[in-house]
Amino acid sequence: MVEFWVNVFLISLLVVITFYIIRLKSLIAIVALSGAYSLTAAAIFVNMDAVDVAFTEAAVGSGISTILFLAALRYLPLEEAHHTRFSGWSLTLCIIVGLMLINAAFSLPDFGDPGAPAHLHVAPRYIEESYPLFHIPNVVTNVLASYRGFDTLGEVVVVFTAGIGVIILLTGSTLSMRFRKSENLPVQNKEASKKET
Amino acid sequence: MRENPVFKIVSKILFGPIIIYGLYVQFHGDYGPGGGFQAGVIVAAAFILYSIIFGLERVRKLMPVIFVNYIMALGVLVFAGTGIASIILGANYLDYSPFAYKIYKAQHLGIIVVELGVGLTVFAVMLGLFYAFSGFKPKK
Numbered sequence: 001m002v003e004f005w006v007n008v009f010l011i012s013l014l015v016v017i018t019f020y021i022i023r024l025k026s027l028i029a030i031v032a033l034s035g036a037y038s039l040t041a042a043a044i045f046v047n048m049d050a051v052d053v054a055f056t057e058a059a060v061g062s063g064i065s066t067i068l069f070l071a072a073l074r075y076l077p078l079e080e081a082h083h084t085r086f087s088g089w090s091l092t093l094c095i096i097v098g099l100m101l102i103n104a105a106f107s108l109p110d111f112g113d114p115g116a117p118a119h120l121h122v123a124p125r126y127i128e129e130s131y132p133l134f135h136i137p138n139v140v141t142n143v144l145a146s147y148r149g150f151d152t153l154g155e156v157v158v159v160f161t162a163g164i165g166v167i168i169l170l171t172g173s174t175l176s177m178r179f180r181k182s183e184n185l186p187v188q189n190k191e192a193s194k195k196e197t
Numbered sequence: 198m199r200e201n202p203v204f205k206i207v208s209k210i211l212f213g214p215i216i217i218y219g220l221y222v223q224f225h226g227d228y229g230p231g232g233g234f235q236a237g238v239i240v241a242a243a244f245i246l247y248s249i250i251f252g253l254e255r256v257r258k259l260m261p262v263i264f265v266n267y268i269m270a271l272g273v274l275v276f277a278g279t280g281i282a283s284i285i286l287g288a289n290y291l292d293y294s295p296f297a298y299k300i301y302k303a304q305h306l307g308i309i310v311v312e313l314g315v316g317l318t319v320f321a322v323m324l325g326l327f328y329a330f331s332g333f334k335p336k337k
């Protein structure tokens with residue numbers, strides 16, 4: 001019962017944070033609030049006993065991505081652009097999609113239901129085998145690195161590719177090119193800032 | 198903010214413990230919550246904290262950009278190389294059983310090596326992204 005009310009409190013906190021993210025104009029406040037959103041989501045995961053997910057959400061969602069957003073804000077104006085055109089069609093579409101999602105959520109299995117499809121396929125085997133056979137208490141790590149090692153390799157390659165892509169986009173092609181360009185880079189930026197002013 | 202002695206001393210004191218905590222999360226992933234993804238982020242956060250307080254140049258001396266780029270690829274190589282090693286030892290790709298005589302020891306060994314690869318890549322990608330975002334524009 002306590003868990004239920006904690007969940008109610010945390011989810012209503014999420015709604016309040018979302019409301020302020022939509023309402024506020026200052027981008028720094030929005031970045032800080034999205035960090036708070038991730039931290040609240042992590043608290044919800046802890047409440048549902050998904051400690052590994054909560055750990056990732058707290059470290060990545062509210063830690064690193066907030067810092068990266070703040071670093072990206074150096075190149076952006078501090079205020080959101082003025083944009084308050086109201087559209088009836090968008091509102092109707094939002095309401096219809098929202099009602100459909102709520103309707104779909106009713107047919108999901110209950111939280112922790114042992115008869116849910118996700119708990120009937122391979123999960124029982126993982127839980128039974130993990131400790132007696134492999135002496136690994138944390139089943140999540142065992143599934144991640146051992147049973148589903150191939151998936152995790154794919155994830156690491158995705159992280160690697162995405163990181164390389166963003167770094168190349170931001171720092172301008174390859175390393176040798178960057179060293180060559182480093183001589184005239186400040187000049188280019190000065191010209192750009194003059195044009196802005 | 199950078200001249201404030203409180204920030205300087207606190208970040209200096211915290212730098213080591215954050216990295217040690219990251220290593221704990223890294224190598225304790227099969228006993229408690231955590232693993233390579235979280236550990237990489239935590240260790241990267243230590244370097245980012247240091248660079249926020251002491252400036253980007255000092256962190257770049259500590260962990261040069263080219264070094265970060267190599268670590269990024271090294272992590273994926275460690276992970277994929279584990280799979281190649283198990284093929285060479287006569288098992289399927291990423292099957293850890295031939296690494297040791299007892300099956301659970303082989304599993305522990307395989308998971309630790311694989312998670313190390315994950316941690317290295319995530320750490321280097323996070324730090325590289327931070328370098329790219331914050332270090333691109335020259336200071337005025």
